[in-house]
Amino acid sequence: MIKDDVLILTANFGSGHVSVANAINEQLKIYDNDLNIKVVDVVEICSPHLTDEVYKAYEILVKNTQDIYNYFYKKKANKQTMMDKIIYKMYLSKMAKYIQETNPKIIISTFPMCSGFVSMYKEKYKSEIPFITCITDIVDNFEWIYPNTDKYMVATQSVKSKLVAKGIDCNTIQVTGIPVRKKFSDKSSIDIKKKYGIKNSEFVILMMGGGLGLLPEDDEIYTYLDNLENVKTVVITGKNKEKFNYLTKKMNLKNTIVKGFTDEIDELMNNADLLITKPGGVSTFEAIHSEIPMLINNPTLAQEIENANFIENSGIGMIARNSDEIKDMVEKFIISDKLKEELKKNIKEIKKQLDTDMLIDYIENIDQKSIV
Structure with a gap:
């Protein structure tokens, strides 16, 4: 040793x-x-x-x-x-x-x-x-x-x-x-759904914007997700206190959980059905180890674009360039079991290739x- x-x-x-x-x-x-x-x-x-x-x-x-x-x-x-x-x-x-x-x-x-x-x-x-x-x-x-x-x-x-x-x-x-940390591959013993009042029957969407909380600016996205039937959305604002305050105090969101910086990302990923995120390298592989499909929100930084291309080309997620595409893809994902199964199968194949x-x-x- x-x-x-x-x-x-x-x-x-x-x-x-x-x-x-x-x-x-x-x-x-x-x-x-x-x-x-x-x-x-x-x-x-x-x-x-x-x-x-x-x-x-x-x-x-x-x-x-x-x-x-x-x-x-x-x-x-x-x-x-x-x-x-x-x-x-x-x-x-x-x-x-x-x-x-x-x-x-x-x-x-x-x-x-x-x-x-x-x-x-x-x-x-x-x-x-x-x-x-x-x-x-x-x-x-x-x-x-x-x-x-x-x-x-x-x-x-x-x-x-x-x-x-x-x-x-x-x-x-x-x-x-x-x-990534080992906990992203391990299934947590914490009942995160019970903690946040999420029903087992609800489709769970996790939205993140990295440590800086670079989330969509369009209010319509949050309103749309909040109004989806039998869907619970969890938004992580990271260090973006301005976004946290806006979503919690200015917007009338009744079916959305908004959290700032949190150490519960692994539990949330392991219990979510879809991740809407900026494609950082780490968050991409946290999602891969958690086996959660990704919807990439308009990548703009150069390395994000390369990460997003890998996600799309590998068939483990989709890229949305604007608010309308986010809404269309969320709806498609919720209703299509075949799409969900295909993306998860591709994620498992990626995991097999890693030493x-x-x-x-x-x-x-x-x-x-x-x-x-």
């Missing part, structure tokens, strides 16, 4: 990267509770006094200037930007100091910039620390790809094929899916080499 540190580097640009880091931490602790694991935010290492400001700026960018966000995302699709190079040059020494102080036996990254730092650290300091990058969206974007990476954990076979086409050794790429034990196998192999 490995008894030294495992260092998981991440960042809170959206909740997905940190969620994946925590899921990996959980998986490793289940494997060996004695492992000394550190989950660390790269911004806290590089610029601890500016952490809040950095994340507030990111939130504004994602909410209000998505075109600018997508522009820079696409700029990174095939090459490193000048801004990336400046950041790496400014902060590599701080990262090197931190890595040397923690002296881990293995480093895992769940954020592109972390991968860049570790790659450059290994190159400059001639380090042979085993290094894994876990790509947290269903993408093959260049910003994730760096030399000195020993293993890539990717979401799908398609992403693996695209990385191979970019020159990455196929033996270094493993299709693991995007790691969820890859990380444990990799660590055991490192441990055996260290003993020898």
